[in-house]
Amino acid sequence: MEHIRTPKVENVRLLDRSSGQRKASIGTLYLSATHTIFVENNPETRKESWVLHSMVSSVERTPTIPAGSQVILRCKDFRVFQILVPQERDCLDVHTSLVRLSRPEKYSELYCLSFNPNVNKEERQESWSFMDLTADYKRMGLPNNLWVSTAANSEYRVCETYPSELFVPKSATPPIIVGSARFRSRGRFPALSYFHQDTLAAVCRCSQPLSGFSGRCQEDEAMLQALMKANPGSDYIYVVDTRPKLNAMANRAAGKGYENEDHYTNIKLHFIGIENIHVMRSSQQKIIDVGEMRFPSMTDFLYGLENSGWLKHIKAILDAGLFIARAVADEGISVLVHCSDGWDRTAQACSVASILLDPYYRTIRGLMVLIERDWVSFGHKFSHRYGHLDGDPKEVSPVIDQFVECVWQLSEQFPCAFEFNERFLVAIHTHIYSCQYGTFLGNCQKERRDMRLGERTHSVWPELWKERAQYTNPLYRAEQSQSQGVLRPNTTPYCFKMWKGLYNHAEKSTPPRQSPADFLSTVREESQQLEEELANQQEVPPGGTPPPSPGLQTRG
């Protein structure tokens, strides 16, 4: 509370340009410890706008004009609010307060640690057990005679950023694991991400080897050999380095790099060329700018889109996932994926591959499980990447944004293949940034355990699950051909488009567009209702009156 210089300013004008508002509304601005709240003066509506401090990405003050001084709030979900304050002094106070409030310095300042929904302790604990990764491994058929759970990383002894429970080939003994971990950046040794039961091929992940120009490590070589042997039908594995080859080579000078094919027998090295987090950060900024253009011509827009490079990067990630999925499903070859540290591009490529390989991850629950496994448990640095605390801006990068967008691009190509809709993806995106739940806090499992987040915060997954009705894609049918088996997307450039729903709120909401999906959802609900009623009717003896159907509407 000490950061709030003024808790309340009256006669403020708010323009929510992102929701297509054209005229500013007048009202009162309140600053709370967690939110900026604007309440309209209009006694009929008294509309309230709440903006979570942790959703604010920048606060800008523009030069004073006769009507007052202006603060522009840009949010991490790409909304933009313009606030006009009559007195310059007030404006200064609002600005200073918001600058500080939007940049928390300690985890304890974050909303999830004060957020207190009306649940008791048991319910909170239960909310955390909603997500059960062991069950997912079990669903894949693990453990089996090829892959086993290893205790090597219990108490995070071998690798701090890995989860404590991991699957490795049966023949990978603890000495091999430990040796391999020593030879890998940050100790992130090869571990299983996804096991494909149909072909017995697996997707594994790790970080880059510390090979430099000539270094080698027997245990690491044995580890890769073990990966290959865990797939009985194959005599080699793919090692996918998701970086551009040039970057990988440059890393050798720093004692890192990539696998030397002379040292490892039976590997095929494949470079993908996904750019690093810094390139992605500036690319996203450019596409945000494109979304914010006021009256662009088609040429401006397409030029901006091309110039941002964003779709090119999305395509590279999808191509990486597709390469892995094809290797596993079509060739039956296991794949080991890494980048530098194995927590950004590797997470992207592995999770896209899983989505393509396994229809389960295209369901609402499945996508949650996938994000929990490949991102949360495997130590994707959420707090650094999404700027949860004031810190190094160079650590911030839209890595998971890109994964979520890949899923969206796929859902545009296969409208019947996903159980969830765009709203679900946007909701996940928001919560990754919002810090309202503890799920995405911190940078790895160990950090979350040390902070006792399970006792002090709530999990986002059961909340999203409760709301699943509004996140359901009415066109999804599990038994339909499009929903089954391996997805084989076309990645020709013309298949990609800008994700308007995420980057361009302004457009999204100018006229609330007619939505066939909403319409169909209602249709589906009503159909179910009708079916039930019909079933009931059949139980009514002949001559009996059918039960009335309240609120029933039909098309003429």
Added chain:
Amino acid sequence: MEFSEHIKTANVEDVVLRQPLHPPGRGTLCITGHHLLFSDREEGSCRQVLLLLRNIDAIEKSVENLLTCSGLFSNAGLSQRLSGSSGTITIKCKDLRVLQLDIPGMEECLNIARSIETLSCLDSMSELYPFFYRPSSASLRDQWGLSSLERHYSQMKELHDRWRLSTVNRDFSVCPSYPQAVIVPKSTDDDMLEKVAKFRQGGRFPVLCYYHKKNGMVIMRSSQPLTGANRKHCREDEQLLQAVIDGSDKGYIIDTRSSQQALQARMTGGGLESKSCYSSWKRLQRQMERGKALQESLIKLVEACGEESNNMDRWLSKLENSKWLSHVQTALSTAGLLAECVERDGHSVLVHGSEGTDSTLLISTLAQLIMDPSCRTLEGFLTLLEREWVQAGHPFQQRCAHSAHSHARLQQESPVFLLLLDCVWQLWRQFPLALGFSEALLLRLATEAYASDYGTFLGNNQQERCALGVKENTHCLFQALLRPRERDCYSNPLYEHTELAIWPSVYPQSLQLWRGFFLRWTPQTHHLEEAQEEIRNMVIEWGKLALSSCPASTRRSEDVQNM
């Protein structure tokens, strides 16, 4: 039949056909006066592909082994030598499909290619297939067309006070490209119209094209006035327009050319309405691309779509460079402006460019779709197209002679009608519940405009159609599209009538490449079609359930919000 002189080889066995979305097939190829027929002879399947020769935009042929064969078989006879060789014909269709035929025998291949080249662009209209098409399901005595200006006028009772039906053009002598009947202000007599016609290019004097029931405002269309370099004016023309806005303070003229283009037109006898002579009219210049530039834009876009490049930058820059989406944006925003003048500001508008047969029709049609719910149903839309494109004299024969693949020198080709369909598709995508027809209808129309079994799009205007006896000797496409079976697949299962105007967003991100058309022959379009099918099934199933459980039910009210 005289076609036979163009057919040296009518049948070839053992031909391999490669076409998008299907595995290659081996079978027999036949060529007739109007069709290519391929029959798969593989066991268990009896696939036939029937292609209208008119649908072929361009072919490329290559014959192989000619030299090697003549070297190898130097002792053998000529025919043997040729039979050892083979050829390939690549067929590029106006519906953007690309087929490939591998034909054994070079001579056969060259004969077939020559026949295709000749028969696919016959000059004589009366030799075209619509005059030979005789389906068993329809009779030539069936009703031709959906409506006529006469019927339109008699149905619009609210017009009768101030507007009349004129048959000054009954023998097409006043304006060759107008229909026989037109609607004009009551106070202008036929003598005046004849004078006005002389003052407008091609005789296209201002006529009523749309009456907005809500406020009585109208859209008129015409061609440019022939003011010329010495700024002639025509009192009757001024009077006619004055009669249009009788009672209200002013009207708008939307000129689909830039000011500079309009001024330059004076040098060639054309021009624009001057402020001094038309004091109650406010002119708005909105430049729209036309003619050759539009055709080139289409060619570039189709080329970009056909390229199998993996490079995102290259695709985006080619898409931008084609300018097609810019044309879509301009057309929709100009139509939006027109609708705004009429619906929001309550003014009557005259629309013209130069000839008044292309961009004029484009924006007046779109504006009607935006404002008028009655043209958003399947019948309503087809009637609108019949009135505003076929009867109003869009020169289909010239504009759709070739599509994007042709290497022929461009003459009058221009994909204005295709641009209209694209814009309608954008509307359909932005308001999925407001239009009563499906994307399949738009795709069908895009195909039929270029090559058709039906007579609807034959010729350039009603006069030509009358001379050819189109009505008596061909079948009508619009009637065919409304038959019960067709109606099912061409109507939109989600359609909900709304009285409100549907204002399209013309923001670049709201406009998309029309994949259904431009990428029609790629596999992923198939997934989107599946989704449409799923929607149709869901709604049908739901309808059945609703019917069986609750016969007396109320209509769902769905709100379409205004911008």
